[in-house]
Amino acid sequence: MSHTDIKIANGIATETDTFQLKKQLGLYNGVTLIVGIIVGSGIFVSPKGVLQEAGSVGSSLLIWGLCGVICLVGALCYSELGTSILKSGGDYSYINEAFGDLPSFLYLWVAIVIIFPVGNAVTAITFSNYILQPVFTGCGPPNIAVSLLAASCITLLTLVNCVNVKWATRVQDIFTVTKIVALLVIIITGIAKICMGYVESFEKPFESSTSDPSRFALAFYSGLFSYSGWTYLNMVTEELKDPYRNLPRAIWISLPLITIIYLLTNVAYFAVMSPMEMLESDAVAVTFANRTLGVMSWIMPIFVAFSTFGGLNGAIFTSSRLFFVGARAGHLPGFLATINMKFMTPLPSLLFGCVMSLVYVCASDVYALITYGAFVESVFIAMSVAGLLYLRYTRPDMKRPIKVNIAFPVFFLIVCVFLLITPLASSPMSCFIGLVMIATGVPVYLVTVLWKKKPQRFLLAIEQFTIFVQKLFFAAREEMKED
Structure with a gap:
């Protein structure tokens, strides 16, 4: 298809034939x-944070079990939202609708x-x-090497997502299996240790438990950090086959x-490890591997790297759909709401997300923003x-293929x-800064939105x-169809 096949309407090019993601x-x-x-x-490092606050x-x-239950309940609520409001974008689309x-x-x-x-x-x-840890033994990898590899990783995965959705999902499938294998190695090794009589940590399980509600809340935050991402499938609802069935099924399989x-x-x-040994470790999974896997302990940092690689791929895939829907x-x-007509991917949104992520890779203390x-x-x-x-109150007649119990x-x-x-009692400044953001x-x-009478020169x-970006990336506006 040539550029002459694109029609320009209101500054946005559209293809002559209807097309969608x-x-x-x-x-x-x-x-x-x-x-x-x-x-x-998270699961490779967060156990220390949960134990430190829970006591x-x-x-x-x-707390680990309750975090799973809380996320499952939340995900079931999202299954109602995702099948009632059949739009990608997750929270953005649901908040906008309500x-x-x-x-x-x-x-x-x-x-x-x-x-x-x-x-x-x-x-x-x-x-x-x-991934660099086995290379720089005895000392940490230099910051410049870490930053360059991180930037290369983001760029590579963005390229994969730009070129082919199936490539992106195949990367996700492969690295998901890899990280589950890593956890199974830990689980089987631990069960073997328990069978050998290593049960000292479980003899007085609730000794030294905290009774401070704020510490319990912080422990939940550490646990929920490892569960974060359970809302992300709702970001890509429009690309999910038979979402009325597959969205809730994926939730029921995944979270339990x-x-x-x-x-x-x-x-x-x-x-x-004893509780004290766990609290002294900065990387629980690596310490675990050093104690149990002997000469093969180097494999655990590689497994953790694979795990983060797959998680990053999924985040790049889903976040680009949020930018797409917002535009x-x-x-x-408007150029973020366009699709590359060769690859049928939201290429401008993917590249936009890539640039934003690379900015933070270059930042001096990006971890300060996590909280x-x-x-x-x-x-x-x-x-x-x-x-x-x-919406249950204001739109009772709204079509709800899945309707969860009000409880x-x-x-x-x-x-x-x-x-x-x-x-708020323990870290009010973090909450305040979050609200300022x-x-x-x-x-x-x-x-940008409410001011309608912008100068003509600016428009x-x-x-x-927008037209330049569309021509550069051979992208056109999606034409929506009603379900």
């Missing part, structure tokens, strides 16, 4: 996407500025640190499986579930309120840039 994701792809994104570096082996195992433009734009703003690029940068840096694996992995850790709704520049981003993301997840209840969203919101309010989106919304410049 294709439904190429089946149930297996949905499961590997959820599992692949959730099982990142005992029994309490930490209880509460309108401004709240959804604020989510989009912090997702673009903080949540996704920071998450991608941290994941890529973690990948680099672990992950919860069981996480619990058994923690049991294995405690079979090999389609007029909340982002603020986690708080902000929790606020909008709670808002999405509140939107479910609001599920109520329970989930109570948990969210607890997790959002309790840390959200508030910075208000003036941006007023200028013309935007239009010309």
Whole structure:
């Protein structure tokens, strides 16, 4: 197809034939996407944080199980939202449907500025640190090597996602299997140790448990960090085959499986290490491997690197769909809502996300933003579930192929309120900065969205840039079809 086959309308080129992002994701792809994104570096390092705040082996195992239950309940609420509002974009689409433009734009703003690029940068840096660890024995890898490898990783995976959706899902499938194998190695080794009588950590499981609610909340945050990503399949609903069946099925398969694996992995850790030894370790899985795998201990950093690589691929895939949907709704520049007509991928959105992530790879202390981003993301997840209840009240006749029991969203919101309010006592500044991040989106919304009478010269410049980007990337606007 030549460029002459593209028609220009309102500054956006459209193809003469209707085309859309294709439904190429089946149930297996949905499961590997959820599992692949959730099982990142968290389970290999977070057990220390949970134990440190919970205070005992029994309490930490209880928190790991409860985190899985909370995420499953939340995911079931998202299955109702995802099948009632059959749009990609996840939280953005649900908040927009329930509460309108401004709240959804604020989510989009912090997702673009903080949540996704920071998450991608941290994941890529973690990948680099672990993959380089066997090379630089005795000393840590130099920062420049870590940054360059992290940037290369983000760029490579973006390229894969730009060229072919099936390539991206194949990468996700392969590395999901790899990380599950790594966890099975830990679990089987731990069970063998328990059978040999190594049960000292379990003799007084609840001794030294904390009774401080704020510490429990912080322990839950550490655990939930390892479960983060359970909402991401909802980002790509429009590309999921038979979403009415496959979305809830993928949730029911993935989250119970992950919860069981996480619990058994923690049991294995405690079979090999005492609580004190775990608290002294900066990388629990690596310490575990050094204790149990002998000359093969080098394999664990490689497994962790593979795990983060697969998680990064899934995050790049899903976040680009959020930018795409936001632009389609007029909340982002129009060129981000276009599809490459050769590869049928949202290429401009993928490249935009790549550039944003690379900016944070070059930042000096990207980890300082993780806490603020986690708080902000929790606020909008709670808002999405509140939107479910609001739509039940305001639009009772709305088509709901899946309708969860009202107790599920109520329970989930109570948990969210607890997790959002309790840390105010222990880390009020983190919460305050998170709210400031959200508030910075208000003036941006007023200028870019609400201000309709922009100067003609400005509109013309935007239009010309949009056409330039579309020609450069051979991209055209998607034509929507009603289901």
